[in-house]
Amino acid sequence: MAVVIRLCKHCNRSFSSKTQRAVYCSPACNAAFHMQKRRKLINLDTINPPQPEEQKS
Numbered sequence: 001m002a003v004v005i006r007l008c009k010h011c012n013r014s015f016s017s018k019t020q021r022a023v024y025c026s027p028a029c030n031a032a033f034h035m036q037k038r039r040k041l042i043n044l045d046t047i048n049p050p051q052p053e054e055q056k057s
């Protein structure tokens with residue numbers, strides 16, 4: 001079974017993985033990355049809140 005060396009998408013450390021699909025060195029990095037992404041989305045929402053449709057006609 002081949003082990004591949006990958007770079008963690010979150011902390012950029014190299015780590016060995018048995019699957020080609022692994023993108024994080026640890027579940028902690030996985031969670032941290034997704035939390036960051038989520039926070040970004042929430043920030044965008046507060047900057048650009050959806051417009052209410054009250055002013056239509």
Ligand SMILES: [Zn+2]
Nearest residue numbers: 008011025029
């Ligand atoms: Zn990592």
